[in-house]
Amino acid sequence: MERRKIIHVDMDQFFAAVEQRDNEELRGKPIAVGRDVERGVVSTASYEARRYGVHSAQSIQVAKRLCPQLIIVEPHFQKYKEVSAQLHEIFHDYTDLIEPISLDEAFLDVTENKKGMELGVAIAREIKQRIRETTGLTASAGVSYCKFLAKIASDWRKPDGLTVIHPDRALDFIAHLKVEKIWGVGQKTAEKMHRMGIFTGLDLRNMALERLTHEFGKMGHVFYDFARGIDNRPVVSEWERKSVSCEHTFEADISRNADVTIHLYHTVLELVRRIEKNDFEGRTLTLKVKFLDFQQITRSITADHTLRTKDEILPLAKQLMQGVNFHSHPIRLIGLGVSKPGTPTPQPDKQWTELELDFKPWPETAL
Structure with missing residues (x-):
């Protein structure tokens, strides 16, 4: 392959x-x-x-x-958008597999490229030079075999940097990373990992998949893969929103009927606002409940019509909440999402964040 x-x-x-x-x-x-x-x-x-x-x-x-x-x-x-358009004109000279992240950053899949260039690092170097000549600005670039590592590499030698993380050296690189630098690990997750004795990518790699999924749900599998340098997400050039969701984590866990009803109501209102903002049409409502011990459940129901309003969504949300044993199992988070039928359970929007790494980079290697 x-x-x-x-x-x-x-x-x-x-x-x-x-x-x-x-x-x-x-x-x-x-x-x-x-x-x-x-x-x-x-x-x-x-x-x-x-x-x-x-x-x-x-x-x-x-x-x-x-x-x-x-x-x-x-x-x-408007000026920033114009410069962004110039960047994408340059990108398209090499590939049409471009996934914009924001005005000033993007992923490019150059496995097969329009120039027939063998090395990704050569393409990255050429793109950087053309950006400087065209816009008078500098860019940093990262090259690797997956999005997770390419993003880390682009942050490594800023400004005007170019870093390659070669597949043969990826595991050593990840082993030295602090878990806070791994995508998806926020402050609370990092604190929990520290309590589990996980401080580095190597510590994470040594943790069993069963333990990670028990503690972190679906993200546990993501962490398990990232620690092994596995990230099969494709570069998506055309993106269609398949779900809209929101969730609320409470300052204090809730277990009373009145509290659950009030928080469920406000979560529905937030979901409706997001549906309107994105002009989204979906028929499947999913409830996510995370308990005091971080265990979580999801339940879904599909209507025969598009779900857009509070009056359409709230009764279904209450129906899904029935039977959830929160009296003896307090709730720390409630989430709701609307999706197109057949779409995986909606998750809160995730985004890359800037990383500052303390690890000696590998030299530019053929990739």
Whole structure:
């Protein structure tokens, strides 16, 4: 079976870089792209600002305290979209298997490419050079045989980096990763893993599949595979939404009828808002309940009509909740999702996050 060649391209400090490119007075200075209002949030920070601890999703007010000389720049999203379009024109010269993640990053499957180039690293290097020549900006790229590792590789040598994680060396690479750096491991999951004695990718690899699925449900299988360098997700160039879902984790576990009814009601309202926002049509409603001990159950029901409104969804949600033994088994999370019939159980949207790794990278190797 031919090994896939996956490239992850990620622009460096994208919004900030565009602003510095177009305004020479901003070059070399700490800037944050965002709106300078009381509740403004940093969209992107330049590398000069990051040295002071300024980062994306941070309050503008906090950022200014950390860096008193910080320059706040209003965002110009139309300009960013235009640059993004230029990037995709370059990508399409090599492959049509392109999965955009955001305006400034994408996965490319170049296993079979339009240029007939043998090495993924050669394609990545050429794409980086063309991006610089076309836009005046730098990009970082990662090359590997799967999306999980290509993403990690692109973050490794930022800015203007190029890193390859070769299949023959992937297991050693993963073994040294802190579990916090593995996709899907958030703060609470990491804390639970630490209590289980799991601190690195190697620790995770040594954990039995049965134990991981017992503790983390379906994500346990994902963690099991990632620890072994297994990620069979394809690069999807055309994506159709198959489900809409939401879930609420409670500050305190609930076990009273009134509390469950109230939280179920508010979860339904949130689901309806998401259905309207995405103009989604589905007929299967799925209830997810996670208990105090992290065990969880899912139940589904399919209607003979599209589910869109509170009056259509709430009675079905109550029906699914009947028989759930929460009086002696308190609930810590309730989730609801609507999907097209035949679609796997809806899960909350997941996204890649920026990773900062403390591990010596492998040199560029043929891939």
